[in-house]
Amino acid sequence: MNKTGVERGVAGRMQHSTPDLLRNLRNLRVMVFHPKDSDSELLVQQLQRIGCQVITMWPPLPELPDTVDLIFCAVLPDHAAVKCTWMIEQPLIPFIAIISYENPTVVDAALRMGARAVLATPIRPTGILSSLAMAKNVHAEVRDLRRRVARLEQKLLAVNQINEAKAILVRTRNMSDSEAYRAIREQAMSKRVPIEEIACAIVHANEVLSRSDT
Numbered sequence: 092m093n094k095t096g097v098e099r100g101v102a103g104r105m106q107h108s109t110p111d112l113l114r115n116l117r118n119l120r121v122m123v124f125h126p127k128d129s130d131s132e133l134l135v136q137q138l139q140r141i142g143c144q145v146i147t148m149w150p151p152l153p154e155l156p157d158t159v160d161l162i163f164c165a166v167l168p169d170h171a172a173v174k175c176t177w178m179i180e181q182p183l184i185p186f187i188a189i190i191s192y193e194n195p196t197v198v199d200a201a202l203r204m205g206a207r208a209v210l211a212t213p214i215r216p217t218g219i220l221s222s223l224a225m226a227k228n229v230h231a232e233v234r235d236l237r238r239r240v241a242r243l244e245q246k247l248l249a250v251n252q253i254n255e256a257k258a259i260l261v262r263t264r265n266m267s268d269s270e271a272y273r274a275i276r277e278q279a280m281s282k283r284v285p286i287e288e289i290a291c292a293i294v295h296a297n298e299v300l301s302r303s304d305t
Contacts, residue, residue, distance in 0.1 A: 115227070116143065117141065118142055118144065119144070119160045119161055120146075121143045121145050121159070121162070121163065122146050122155065122161070122163070123138070123145060123162075123164075124148060124149055124150065124162065124163065125149055125189060126165065127147070130189070130212050130213060133215075133216065134189075134219065135147055137219045141220060141223070151175050151178075153175045159184060161184055161187070161223070161226065162182075163187045164186065164189065164204070166204065167197075168194070168196065179204075180205050181233070182204075182207075185207050185208075186206050186207055186226070187207065187208045187209070187223070188208075188209050188210070189210045189212060190212070207227075207229040207230045252290045252294060253272070253287060255294050256275055256289070256290035256293040256294055259297045260274060260275070
């Protein structure tokens, strides 16, 4: 049976995805916080087969060394309340929680620690690569979304500042809205600075004058 163009495209992406995935995961510097047992041994063996550089210890370090790219950490009922500086809702590096019990306390602890993926025990080799890929992808997407939101917030702030500066010129110089914007833009062009910088200066000057009048 002949494949459609869509099917051929999907098949092509699948053929290339595995080498790309392994290349991205190989040589990761992974920290494994887990008591020494059969689960931790299997996890380390599988990570090393993937090509990761692995360091293991227990209990978790309060602070992480700069050389760590990804964390696996056991979230045990007795340690669910333990808090380290790197256990935050927006972690700087991907974090995978290893859980033995799916009770609310443990799941809530994993979420508060900033887990991007979960690996359940007893650990099986088949879930480790998936959790690595998932954690890295989710972490990258969340980081990009936060950067986008920050840029949008900055843009919104600039728009509000420009609108406030226009309103000041309209009120104090008897300008129309378009004339006020053109005046701000021309001033920015002549000084070779962003338009929001001129708007901010106008707003600041107006605030200073308003305080001196009172």
